[in-house]
Amino acid sequence: MDDEDALIKLAQKGDAVAFEQLVNRHYVTMFKMAFKWCGNQNDAEDITQDACIKLARGLDSFKGDCAFTSWLYRLTINAGKDWYKKQNRHTQKAEPDPEALDNVSTNAKSDSKLYAKQVLAAVQDLPDGEKEALLLVMSEGLSHKEAAKALGVKESTVSWRIHEARKKLNAQFEKEQKYG
Amino acid sequence: MDDAQLKKILQDIDVPEHDINEQKRAVNVAVSEFKAHQQEKEKKSQGSSFLSRLMGRNSQNGRETMEQKSNKKLLQGTAMLVVAGALFAVPFMYENMYETVGEGTTNSTAGGAGGNNFSSIATNISTSGASNPFGNLFKDDQKTTEVAKLNQVELGLTDGSQTRQDQQPASKPAPEMEMAEADMAAVSPAPETSMVEGLVANRAMKAKERKAEGFARHLIAPVPPQDDVHQGYYKDEGRDKFEEFNVNPFKQVSAEPVSTFSVDVDTSSYSFMRRQLNNGQMPSKSAVRVEELINYFDYNYALPEDASQPFKPTVTLMDSPWAEGKQLMQIGIKGFEIDGPQPKSNLVFLLDISGSMNSPDKLPLLKNSLKLLLSKLNDDDTVSIVTYAGHTGVALEPTPVSEKSTIINAMDNLRAGGGTAGAAGIELAYKMAEENFDDEAVNRVILATDGDFNVGISDPKKLEEYVEKKRNTGIFLSVLGFGQGNYNDHIMQSLAQNGNGVAAYIDNLNEARKVLVEEATSSLFPIAKDVKIQVEFNPNAVAEYRLIGYETRHLNREDFNNDKVDAGDIGAGHTVTAIYEIVPTGSSAVSVDPLRYGDAEEKTETATADTDFSNEIAFLKMRYKLPKEDTSTLITTPITTALEGTAGQEQKFATAVAGFAQLLQGGHHLSGDFDYDDVIALAQEGKGEDTFGYRAEFINLVKLTKATNQ
Structure with a gap:
């Protein structure tokens, strides 16, 4: 991690080689986050x-008060939000994955992969705030406190948003589990 | 569904394997954005105009990239077009080549697009026979002619309409895909193989076609995680960087009687502009440098009678074709041609093999370009190859040209791609040049890149200083630019300027031949360095003047006599043309009103002066240094009214090019009715013998531009 800190410091001082290494190192992390955010490779x-x-323009603003990856999550999520905003100006929301649209109940439980896909699709439909809180905490394993720091909101807000998100997801999936 | 379940689902999401090419692209974009950001910061803190001149940048670039990327559907279409457009030039030029080899014709003009005149390469190469290892590459005649024909059938297009195709908006994926496939079939032998060889080795054609199809599909499909993603060529867009400048204004002789600038023999602006026009895009204004467009062409100016002087000026006067009541004063110089044995060369190629070079118009074209250059060198010249940005290292130790096969092997083994190592490629290259340094020879590092300057010194300013320092030890630097999308014209120009070399943009093999073979002596063998021009106008004859172009080569008046100030260099046979537009005193075209006050004193001063100089319009002074000298020599000549009407065909053609360039720049100083037709008419008048067809190509380009803009 020291090596990483050094790299970040170098890049913040304007060293392009260090910056390049840094981006290369974290590309996959950012890509994964972006994929979870939007659900398809192209957009991701x-x-x-x-x-x-x-990152190229904003690295200076990383002050080291949270983990670099947490900070990157937030940056990626912001990029995702901006991207969709811009996208919506041109077209309607990106077409949802047709597989995920299939009737939720069929075979959902027997095929856990498909089920996961549906959950992910539902997560993607959540309001941005809830979605980002949920992804950071549930998927990336951040604590509510860490997530709050990364997102620049209060810890209670994160907890609240996760609660709201859970409520929505449960409403959607509990129902169908009962029939399943 | 409980928390644990949800956690598990979210953590185990099947994220597809990321596309390595997407990563490279993203990283490249980010790095260039990063560098731009650093420069902006620096600019803010230092506010140095010198720095901004060297490193200024269109800050829109990154954003444009984002904008373009945001509309993926459009992008996919455009990407296809970019690839199709880039590839199209290749089979096209080969068609010509094969026609010549197969049928023995010398029909060299084939429409306005990229690759005419290939016949001459083919003839050059094939006639040099057994001594030339390239000769046999072209002897696989029968089959290759067939391939060429096949391409034509598959494309179903004539030469002329291909260019039109290129301009179509990205709305028709199907035909474009066919085009890409057809093109791929021609170039398909994977990016790392030489194109020439690839074409000849058409035995494996079928397999390669399949590969090509896969590639084309890969581009169209929403990028499925496939194993063969590495086959995709690198594509880049919207990051070309050009130095911004303002067009020279008219200046009043009474206020500023002296104009000083450095010569410029670079031509990259022309080939870059040609490529864009052939793709149906208008080049951005900052990409059009009038002087580079003019100097792209060779002019038949008088040579010095005395060999002790490297060149002499040819000055002419003609009426301005684009403004009533104004005149054009042209200063042309031509460096003497090297007679007798060509000086020895010690060349080190510093080649960019980063992932972005993995494109048919980059590394494969580069390899073939270098092979062409090789054919021009003598047996006792030495060549070494250093690579950077992909795998930094020595690809070829200094090798005499007599061992051609070793050199060619080393070139063929070059592969683009791989991680970016920050090792000091440039230092390695200079080390090689130093090891083999020959006082009698031309020692030169030739840097070839598509815009990635990760040569080990990341700060552009430091890089320039380094190149400058090495220049003083007698090792010069030339820069060859390739590709489009991330073309960093800016750094290229300043590096070449600091390294006493030329910057050339190579968009096709024809251009490679022009730069590296035809102009090999001029690009490689400087006959004069730090060539500066200063013109003092006579206020009694000229009211106003404007230097057309050379905006980025402006020098201060006092720089002229200061031998420490660097300026442009002239190689053997180089021609340089500068055009002033002047407004004679008393002409109705004078744009600035005379001053009401303070004029009287000046009058009396000049009144005594002009008794001697009454027929002089201006006084021309030039300074140059011989390649190995540090003190400059002065050449002077008065420009008199006797020169009026002396302009001939060469001057007319140069004027046509200047007119065209100014139209592309928006034509601030052109009268409203001067248009592309006037350019064509002028160029026709000045076309002359046009041995290689460059002037004919120019005329076609103007026609194309006219059609595009209608």
Whole structure:
């Protein structure tokens, strides 16, 4: 990690080689986050590229008060939000994955992969605030406190948003589990 | 569904394997954005105009990239077009080549697009026979002619309409895909193989076509995680960087009688502009440098009678074709041609093999370009190859040209891609040049890149200083630019300027031949360095003047006599043309009103002066240094009214090019009715013999531009 800190410091001082290494090192992390955020590879690639550009201009503002990866999550999520905003100006929301649209109840439980896909699709439909809190905490394993720091909100807000998100997801999936 | 379940689902989400090319692209974009950001910061803190001149940058670039990327559907279409456009030039030029080899014709003009005149390469190469290892590459005649024909059938297009195709908006994926496939079939032998060889080795054609199809599909499909993603060529867009400048304004002779600038023999602006126009895009204004467009062409100016002087000026006067009541004063110089044995060369190629070079118009073209250059060198010249940005290292130890096969092997083994190592490629290159340093020879590092300057010194300013320092030890630097999308014209120019070398942009093999073979002596063998021009106008004859172009080569008046101030260099046979537009005193075209006050004193001063100089319009002074000298020599000549009407065909052609360039820049100083047709008419008048067809190509380009803009 020291090596990472050094790299960040170098890049913040304007060393392009260090910056390049840094981006290369974290590209996959950002890409994964972006994929979870938007649910398809194409958009995830675009979002990750935008996030990389944001990183180029915004690295100076990383003060080291949270983990670099947490900070990157936030940057990626912001890139994702901006990207969708821009996208919506041109077209309607990206077409949802047709597989995920299939009737939720069929075979859902027997095929856990498909089930996961549906959950992910539902997560993606959550309001941005809830979605980002949920992803950071549930998927990336951050504590509510860490997530709050990364997102720049209060810890209670994170807890509240996760609660709200859980409520929505449960409403959607409990129902169908009962019939299943 | 409980928390643990949800956690598990979210953590185990099946994230597809990321596309390595997407990563490279994103990283490249980010790095260039990063560098731009650093420069902006620096600019803010230092506010140095010198620095901004060297490193200024269109800050929109990164954002444009984002904008372009945001509309993926459009992008996919455009990407296809970019690839199709880039590839199209390749089979096209080969068609010509094969026609010549197969049928023995010398029909060299084939429409306005990229690759005419290939016949001459083919003839050059094939006639040099057994001594030339390239000769046999072209002897696989029958089959290759067939391939060429096949391409034509598959494309179903004539030469002329191909360019039109390129301009179509990205709305028709199907035909474009066919085009890409057809093109791929021609170039398909994977990026790392030489194109020439690839074409000849058409036995494996079928397999390669399949590969090509896969590639084309890969581009169209929403990028499924496939194993063969590495086959995709690198594509880049919207990061080309050009130095911004303002077009020179008219200046009043009474206020500023002296104009000083450095010569410029670079031509990259022309080839870059040509490529864009052929793709149906208008080049951005900052990409059009009038002087580079003019100097792209060779002009038949008088040579010095005395060999002790490297060149002499040819000055002419003609009426301005684009403004009533104004005149054009042209200063042309041509460096003497090297007679007798070509000086020895010690060349070190510093080649960018980063992932972004993995594109048919980059590394494969580069390899073939270098092979062309090789054919021009003598047996006792030495060549070494250093690579950077992919795998930094020595790809070829200094090798005499007599061992051609070793050199060619080393070139063929170059592969683009791989991680970016920050090792000091440039230092390695200079080390090689130093090891083999020959006082009698031309010692030169030739840097070839598509815009990635990760040569080990990341700060552009430091890099320039380094190159400058090495220049003083007698090792010069030339820069060859390739590709489009991330073309960093800016750094290229300043590096070449600091390294006493030329910056050339190579968009196709024809251009490579022009730069590296035809102009090999001029690009490689400087006959004069730090060539500066100063013109003092006579206020009694000229009211106003404007230097057309050379905006980025402006020098201060006092720089002229200061031998420490660096300026442009002239190689053997180089021609340089500068055009002033002047407004004679008393002409109705004078744009600035005379001053009401303070003029009287000046009058009396000049009144005594002009008794001697009454027929002089201006006084021309030039300074140059011989390549190995540190003190400059002065050449002077008065420009008199006797030169009026002396402009001939060469001057007319140069004027046509200047007119075209100014139209592309928006034509601030052109009268409203001067248009592309006037350019064409002028160029036709000045076309002359045009041995290689460059002037004909120019005329076609103007026609194309006219059609595009209608």
